[in-house]
Amino acid sequence: MIVRGSGLVVLPVRTAGRNVSNTRITAWTAATAGRAAGQVRTMAGGLRPGRMELFVPTGALREGIARSFWQPNGLAGLRRFAAEAAAVEQEAGRPGRPAAAEAAAEAAAPAGAPAPVERRRRPQSLASAYLALAKPQLTALIVLTTMSSYALAPASDAAATGQLPSLLFLTAGTALTSAAANAINMGREPEFDAQMSRTRNRPIVRKTLSSAQAYAFAGVTGTVGAALLYWGVNPTTAGLAVANIALYSGLYTSLKRVSIVNTWVGAIVGAIPPLMGWAAADVAGNGWSVWTAPGAWCLAGLLYAWQFPHFNSLSYTIRNEYRAAGYQMTAWTNPALNARVSLRYSLLVVPLCLGLSYAGVTDWVFAADSTVVNAWLVAGAVAFWRKSDTATARKLFFASIIQLPVVLVLAMVHKKGLWDGVLEMAGLGPAAPAAEPAAPAAPVAQAATP
CATH class of the missing domain: 1.10.357.140 (UbiA prenyltransferase)
Structure with missing residues (x-):
């Protein structure tokens, strides 16, 4: 049901609507009804070999028991799960650990095996x-x-x-x-x-x-x-x-x-x-x-536009969780729109930065170096638009968390007039205007002599 080929699966198990922290069951299969398997597939958003995390409904665990372990610590993992599940369910006022899982663990455990260590949050x-x-x-x-x-x-x-x-x-x-x-x-x-x-x-x-x-x-x-x-x-x-x-x-x-x-x-x-x-x-x-103030609105527009590639890429990586919680996000309601919006607003960031130079908030050097940084964001958005998957979403998200602070720091470094005094001292800035010669004094009228 869960393992494909010989891949190993890592499962954080959710019990009674609450998370059992740090619980891992490695490389197992479950004999459960097709309904429970369908729940797992829906919540997992697809299965693949290798390390992964799934949220397994309690029903799937109650209807089936672990019967195949391909790791030396597999038995201990199941016993730890049973102990932690019992602790969480008892705290929530629910029945103790599933009898089927407990029976399977105790029957399969070798003689003299150490008791499971219960790890509470x-x-x-x-x-x-x-x-x-x-x-x-x-x-x-x-x-x-x-x-x-x-x-x-x-x-x-x-x-x-x-x-x-x-x-x-x-x-x-x-x-x-x-x-x-x-x-x-x-x-x-x-x-x-x-x-x-x-x-x-x-x-x-x-x-x-x-x-x-x-x-x-x-x-x-x-x-x-x-x-x-x-x-x-x-x-x-x-x-x-x-x-x-x-x-x-x-x-x-x-x-x-x-x-x-x-x-x-x-x-x-x-x-x-x-x-x-x-x-x-x-x-x-x-x-x-x-x-x-045009500069104020350019800064506000920059923060407004930046949030779309930042949030849309983040939400795409957990889109199934948003769907399960009932949150209406384009990441799962319309993934194509989600990618297009990310690209659209990534492109908008470029002229907004140029607007800061045009409005006199920064010098024109900022227009050049901010474009280099923004090009990285745009490239990530283009890749996400062409192929929306977890890899491109993570790259775009990483680009967004670097791009914004770098652009803001560059803007402050290139604030209009900030370096004028330094450039003048170095002889690279505009020379101060020469003092105009004093106007000749007006002739003093002499009193007429008698």
């Missing part, structure tokens, strides 16, 4: 659980894109002197409002997060925290973060942050199980932090210059 501390609610990696990315935009805004030059508190308020406020949006998102989706490998270890899924605690955490962090931005930066930046909380935790989260439009809405969420950074740099104008 390490409990999560409250501090780490609340930190996980904030999605620290995603929050760090949002803070970095906000800071990059702040640094690139022309107004930040004027704000650089005596405005360190404003920058600190911006950093803290952005991180806290991002944490609030992420916590609400987690609080709304624990039953669906439990069905996906990338989200099933979140604190609400593991019962370390409840949804009510997540909402309370979001209320505190969101209120404090918005207050820091309003009083420490300006009302425009605070308004953008509050709008992003509503957009992400409200509209985007609601749309994920309704329509593929959720991806486009989520991209808007990622495009707002650069606008926040640009508005924060406008100390004198309370951030209003962001609405008419």
